Amino acid sequence: MQQEPQDPELVWNHPRFRNWIEVPKAYQIARRLLSEGLATIDLDLPRYDVLATILRFPGLTQQELADKLLVGRSNLSMLLPDMEKKSYLERREDAGDRRLKRLFLTSAGEDLARSGLRIHVKAVNHMMEPSSEEECRSLGEQMRKIRKHIQQAPPPDW
């Protein structure tokens, strides 16, 4: 592989690079905003993500949840027993496949999930307030395209 003598300034001016770089920045700040909002109902991000996903997909398995949240299974193995103990959710054995544990919210968990969602919506409305409807649509479209490409195309050989 060729090792071109690389001027950092050239990199920061590289159009795709320069523009992509804004994504992590905005993401992290948005995440902090959401985190502050959730703190007002004593909820933290990892638990909110779990609750909101089970609210949308009741009965999904731990593996499926891990896939949706893009975390490892072991992560959930640490988190869920704790949340079950606090009576936010139940883990029920699947009758057909005894390896599976299917996840359901209790009614307390559902209430908390809905409160979290309300705050999440408020945060999103707030931060995209200066963006037009069309800009939002285009942003989502872009991101979907990028994600699918990463997931489907073979990775570059470094």
Next chain:
Amino acid sequence: MQQEPQDPELVWNHPRFRNWIEVPKAYQIARRLLSEGLATIDLDLPRYDVLATILRFPGLTQQELADKLLVGRSNLSMLLPDMEKKSYLERREDAGDRRLKRLFLTSAGEDLARSGLRIHVKAVNHMMEPSSEEECRSLGEQMRKIRKHIQQAPPPDW
């Protein structure tokens, strides 16, 4: 505050919400891609972020670095001594203000930073390959706008 009875489906169809949601997903997958690339030169993401930022802003202080990376100061207090021990960087006391420690790369650190940048550029080129120049520009523009708004506007009252 009014607690509207909230149908989750309404939320997932909310245009801003629905589109924003794609950002974290794409971000996390992109981050994993970069992480895999960096692994080929035995570099991990936290250390890459540090090296790349010092490469761009030699002599910045730990506080400034923390601000740019959006992490806490304590984070760097744990990370940097380790990296200094491995001779990737130096922390020099500022002559004028003895509270400050200014950060500089060693030549080994600089080499590693450049290699990391090369991989980062490759990752970005790869994942934005299906996006047009104009789409990239618009994406960056959007994200800049959102970030600035979050940073400048007062947060919503939850």
Next chain:
DNA sequence: TTGACTTTGTTCAATATTGAACATTATCTT
């Protein structure tokens, strides 16, 4: 100058996150 306040970096405990190794259960192949 003194005393209050601020800023920087460090330490520490608490919590998160990951990957590897593992046991259990299903599935596939023959």
Next chain:
DNA sequence: AAGATAATGTTCAATATTGAACAAAGTCAA
């Protein structure tokens, strides 16, 4: 049916990350 293979969830050690409390150094106001 039996043995190999794969999928699911758990455990554990290693590493990350955060926020609070702290010490040292600087700044500001009276």
